[in-house]
Amino acid sequence: MTARSEGIDDTSLGSRPPTMMTGITAPARxxxxxxxxxxxxxxxxxxxxxxxxxxxAGLTVALIAARGVVAGPHPRTLTGTxxxxxxxxxxxxxxxxxxxxxxxxxxxxxxxxxPRRHRVLAAKCLPPLVTAVAASLFALLVTVPVTVISARVxxxxxxxxxxxxxxxxxxxxxxxxxxxxLAVGMLLLSAPAxxxxxxxxxxxxxxxxxxxxxxxxxxxxxxxxxxVGPLAQGDMSGTEAARLAVSVTFWIVAPMTAGFVRAIRxxxx
Numbered sequence: 001m002t003a004r005s006e007g008i009d010d011t012s013l014g015s016r017p018p019t020m021m022t023g024i025t026a027p028a029r030x031x032x033x034x035x036x037x038x039x040x041x042x043x044x045x046x047x048x049x050x051x052x053x054x055x056x057a058g059l060t061v062a063l064i065a066a067r068g069v070v071a072g073p074h075p076r077t078l079t080g081t082x083x084x085x086x087x088x089x090x091x092x093x094x095x096x097x098x099x100x101x102x103x104x105x106x107x108x109x110x111x112x113x114x115p116r117r118h119r120v121l122a123a124k125c126l127p128p129l130v131t132a133v134a135a136s137l138f139a140l141l142v143t144v145p146v147t148v149i150s151a152r153v154x155x156x157x158x159x160x161x162x163x164x165x166x167x168x169x170x171x172x173x174x175x176x177x178x179x180x181x182l183a184v185g186m187l188l189l190s191a192p193a194x195x196x197x198x199x200x201x202x203x204x205x206x207x208x209x210x211x212x213x214x215x216x217x218x219x220x221x222x223x224x225x226x227x228v229g230p231l232a233q234g235d236m237s238g239t240e241a242a243r244l245a246v247s248v249t250f251w252i253v254a255p256m257t258a259g260f261v262r263a264i265r266x267x268x269x
Contacts, residue, residue: 030114035123043097043127052093056135059085064142073151073158075143079170080232082139086174087225088199090135091181094128095194098185098259108268117264125182132178136171166234173232176248180224183252186259189266201225201251224251 043049060082067081098121101107114120151158180201185194205223208215219226220243227247230236236244 029116032119032123035114035119036126039097039120039123040127042100043093043131046096046100048096049093052089056085056089057138059089060135060139061142064139064146068146068150072154072156073147075147075158075160075162076166078143078146079139079162082142083170083174083232086132086135086139087177090128090132090174090178091198092195093131094125094178094181095185095198096191097128098124098182099189099191099194102189111268118260121186121260121263125186128178128182129175132174133171136174140167163234166232169231169234169236173228176224176228176231176252179252179256183256183259186263187255189259189263221246222250223247 044053063081063085064078067078071077101110110120111117147158147160181194181198184198185191188194188197201223202225205219205225208223209219221227224247227240227244230240231244
């Protein structure tokens with residue numbers, strides 16, 4: 001005997017779609033601010049990141065204090081000394097951020113929770129850039145008391161010729177160097193290879209610069225460590241801005257774009 005012969009409506013037997021019966025809906029995608037918070041926690045939660053952060057903070061204080069004893073109360077010089085550590089450790093921290101998922105084989109879990117990979121990659125890149133700004137502000141805060149103490153010890157007036165443009169330019173320089181590390185890491189997706197390439201870039205620029213007039217021309221237009229010099233000083237001409245734009249395109253925009261495409265298309269296993 002069938003349900004139709006008994007006069008029973010088919011809909012009472014569950015002919016409706018399963019989603020209407022159970023009320024199950026697809027899970028909501030995580031908002032971007034949550035992804036950003038998670039990636040920021042990943043940046044500082046690992047043991048290596050914590051050690052690197054402590055080393056960077058201690059190195060910044062030590063370098064500024066030591067330079068204050070030698071160079072005197074000159075804030076521009078003191079903050080430039082802090083850039084030695086920033087230009088090395090901050091980009092490496094960025095490289096570890098964008099390559100960690102592939103090194104530790106956690107990319108499958110991350111991209112399963114958020115299949116839109118471009119949002120995850122964007123959330124990974126922002127914390128290191130913000131960290132570069134925070135580190136620059138920290139160095140400036142350390143520079144002020146060191147300058148005052150140095151001036152009193154040496155009994156000379158402090159040279160506060162360090163205007164807002166110079167501060168912004170120096171901070172932007174640190175951000176660009178971190179962006180270069182992120183771009184190289186995104187392109188290679190390998191922490192050791194990316195660190196080697198990034199740390200070898202200044203030596204490569206020096207080598208090319210000794211190849212004659214052509215080498216010097218290439219360095220002036222393509223070596224990011226050279227073109228950011230006027231920016232860090234807060235005094236940049238139109239030609240120097242054009243050179244900076246070319247080197248940023250070569251070292252940051254192009255590899256970052258190619259790296260994004262590769263990370264989005266790369267098979268996760």
